[in-house]
Amino acid sequence: MGEVGRGSVDLDAAFRTAVVGLGAGAVDAGAGIDAAFGLELFESQVASRHLDLAARRLGVARQGFYSIGSSGHEGNAAVAAALRVDDPALLHYRSGAFFVQRCKRVSGLDPIRDVLLGVVAAASDPISGGRHKVFGSAAASIIPQTSTIASHLPRAVGLAFAIERAARQGISCRWPRDAVVVCSFGDASANHSTATGAINAAVHASHQGVPMPIVFVCEDNGLGISVPTPADWIERAYGPRPGLTYLAADGCDLPDVLGAAEDAVHLARTWRVPVFLHMRTVRLGGHAGSDVEAGYRGPADIAADLARDPLLGTARYLLATGVTDTSDLLARYDRIADRVRAVSDEVVREARLDSASAVIAPLAPSHPPAVRADVLRTPKPAIGTTTTPRTTLTPTISPRMTLAQAINHTLGELLARDPDVLVFGEDVGRKGGVYGVTKGLRKRFGARRVFDTLLDEQAVLGTALGTALAGFVPIPEIQYLAYVHNAADQIRGEAATLQFFSAGRYRNPMAVRIAGLAYQKGFGGHFHNDNSLAALRDIPGVVVAVPARADDAAALLRTCVSAARVDGRVCVFVEPIALYHTRDLHPGDDGWLASPTTEHVPIGSARVYGDGTDLTIVTFGNGVPMSLRTADRLADRGVRARVLDLRWLNPLPITDLLEQAVATGRVLVADETRHSGGVSESVYAALLDAGYRGTLARVTSLDSFVPLGPAADTVLLSETDIEKAALALLH
16 A cells, blocks of 8 residues: 655655554644544544555656645644635645545545546546646636746735725625635745735835735745755744734644644734744655656655654654554554555546547637627616616727727726726826826726736736736736736646636636737837737737727727636737827828727637738738838739738738738738747638638748837838838739
């Protein structure tokens, strides 16, 4: 029954031998724990241990696919016990005993079976559907995480911020107003910028009187895979932090960790402040199934950790207090071992995902009719009115606007219509945004709905992730496209994966606004003129929209917000900075102004300018007015060109693209992004995959960062480039 693994300590045999040698009255019992409760926690710890052993056995037999265990971290069963079932939890991957203890308190859940279904990647796994082994449960308020570097902490902070705000604003939230968020992570992850930034954001918010009911649990086993963490580092790094209550506990001592966890939860729940619980643990059995810790740790260190086994510590406590005896403890241990083995023998026969369609089903839900209905929805009349609500909106006649004005106008209409909408980011409040795009919104709708955040993109997106979980539809702003790369994993690793790894049980509805692309005049450099869209377009399931003019900006933004609300989609709305305040297509003609309407533009629907029969110019963003001016000059040469504005870069509007390509038989892709990894490569592939056999060419910006000043013109796509390429294609 021992643990399988080359170079590993046999944890099963070691525990049995040690328990037999304990005897009664081995230690001073100290503060008492109710007998039944103590045995309950012990059994949760034992179940977690045997799940680890089973995962390794299954891995050796090539029937299991995950073996990062929780052995040595079983003290977190006491953390679960200190919380309520309706306190949302975002767990470290070594928090198995927390998961077991929490799920045991929810009728109908079977944590042993659920964990093992995840280990064998069974399609019947009740949280991920066989896509990943995660600790997650909608019924138990455990939000699944696949993070190994604490990237879930910004989301946890955002959720702690959002719970009380949702209650105050009347937003339906699955967690009660007095809930406490708990998130756990390792000592090595505590050094990651994501963790330090999230904890800083929590302290910063609390410092300003913003409710921040969160317990950060650092499960400190002293190792980051093979790299030691100095014994005093976590305490020195987080203990003296003003505004952060620091509590420490021995995770191998059940009464100690239970008392500290109860204190931490009480403080967070009562005072709505952040608390840091430093739980010292040990790591038993190596990092994962293939890890041989004897290669980087000495025998004395391994033996010292084994002597601090938290299961042994709980057994010692239960024996010392006379709650049970050795034979009863071992009988309980064996019963759980037998059950885990029996269930593991059963789950290996469960079906696994066997088709691409089954795998990607929860990745990008799409219900276009429902999205359209939400776009066209009018607000319900106020209580007491007799007006019959309309089912659709009549397009409003608005003054012609710039792109920036149209976005501001549309944000205002969305905020006025829907109380679940939030707009936030750095400078969006009092200042109204760097380019004035959110000007006046805070004054109209108040600081609870339009507010400034820290200058930390991870915190901005973490706020979006948390508020989305709490029932809001967040519209966060990232000030420049280049800055989103500081926090891209909050979109890729957190937002985009949650529906996928929870089989749709949790969602991340959001529309992320990003000022981006190049061609700014008088203010440049690569941080403010960035055309690197590839990192966003590469994320499965994420919608990427790029409007070129005011009417499209209004329509696309509405669609993104409704797709977020209806389908839980993660939408990225990239706003071309250089077009924000552009009025003219040609000098002095006001030709780039347009009236924002309430019409619906479906995801994946392109826009066509003109009906030329000689050439189709495919473009987007800044390329649209550039291509339209080029088309006018081509017309002077007798060449009739039409311009296709993609508008949606992910997913591409393939049907419209192919139709317009076939209409002329000649396609020029005018792509302001880079030659390598840019949008044009995907357009080529989409056309060829769809069977297009006409003439095809592309012209792009160079593979370069954007330099300062006039030098930018040497590397960016120009109208001259487009015209030369068009003439070359035609001749």
